[in-house]
Amino acid sequence: EPEVTQTPSHQVTQMGQEVILRCVPISNHLYFYWYRQILGQKVEFLVSFYNNEISEKSEIFDDQFSVERPDGSNFTLKIRSTKLEDSAMYFCASRTGSSGANVLTFGAGSRLTVL
Amino acid sequence: QKEVEQDPGPLSVPEGAIVSLNCTYSNSAFQYFMWYRQYSRKGPELLMYTYSSGNKEDGRFTAQVDKSSKYISLFIRDSQPSDSATYLCAMSAGKGSTLGRLYFGRGTQLTVWP
Numbered sequence A: 001e002p003e004v005t006q007t008p009s010h011q012v013t014q015m016g017q018e019v020i021l022r023c024v025p026i027s028n029h030l031y032f033y034w035y036r037q038i039l040g041q042k043v044e045f046l047v048s049f050y051n052n053e054i055s056e057k058s059e060i061f062d063d064q065f066s067v068e069r070p071d072g073s074n075f076t077l078k079i080r081s082t083k084l085e086d087s088a089m090y091f092c093a094s095r096t097g098s099s100g101a102n103v104l105t106f107g108a109g110s111r112l113t114v115l
Numbered sequence B: 001q002k003e004v005e006q007d008p009g010p011l012s013v014p015e016g017a018i019v020s021l022n023c024t025y026s027n028s029a030f031q032y033f034m035w036y037r038q039y040s041r042k043g044p045e046l047l048m049y050t051y052s053s054g055n056k057e058d059g060r061f062t063a064q065v066d067k068s069s070k071y072i073s074l075f076i077r078d079s080q081p082s083d084s085a086t087y088l089c090a091m092s093a094g095k096g097s098t099l100g101r102l103y104f105g106r107g108t109q110l111t112v113w114p
Helices: B096-100
Strands: A005-007 A010-013 A019-024 A031-037 A043-050 A053-057 A065-068 A075-079 A088-095 A110-114 B004-006 B011-014 B019-025 B032-038 B045-051 B054-058 B061-066 B071-076 B085-092 B108-113
Touching: A005 A088, A010 A019, A019 A031, A019 A088, A019 A110, A031 B096, A043 A065, A043 A075, A075 A088, A088 B096, B004 B085, B011 B019, B019 B085, B019 B108, B032 B061, B045 B054, B045 B061, B045 B071, B071 B085, B085 B096
Parallel strands: A010 A110, B011 B108
Antiparallel strands: A005 A019, A019 A075, A031 A043, A031 A088, A043 A053, A065 A075, A088 A110, B004 B019, B019 B071, B032 B045, B032 B085, B054 B061, B061 B071, B085 B108
């Protein structure tokens, strides 16, 4: 069964450092997303990406965050200068472009720990 | 965020029990309703997907949506220890890429003991 692959599974970084989280969505999917889950809290939407541009972002997704699809397969989330409160599980998700089908497939997540 | 409310539990039941999980929501624009299962330190995995009101059944799982009450439910029949996980409700509105903007509940932690 096709899956969304995320790397790294766990990253530990110092506050103020840049972090890049990587995702390989399912190959025929057209819409890509990043979500995060702070320990014990809800899964929260960060950003959606379609046709090589951001289509929607939440208030969490400030100037410290950016996304990119550098080639035909990878989808990355960059945090420029990490803060303690960025510690969370980050999930990449993707879905097809089929009309009315908003079934998201999530990756296993990248755990980010900011010290 | 109060858009989607879900009792976090924990919920502990014996094997074979019927489990009922519920969420309420406030945004009447939500049209798509989902239940995800999440194992510890893993990504959410889709269990059930429903559009608008009504019931949907898949094996031991039944999802119900009551839009008039802004209330959704997931029933698990003949629960098994392998059903032990956190169950997340999620919902969305809109079209295009906003279809994938999901609003999640906090999740209910379920343990089914043998």
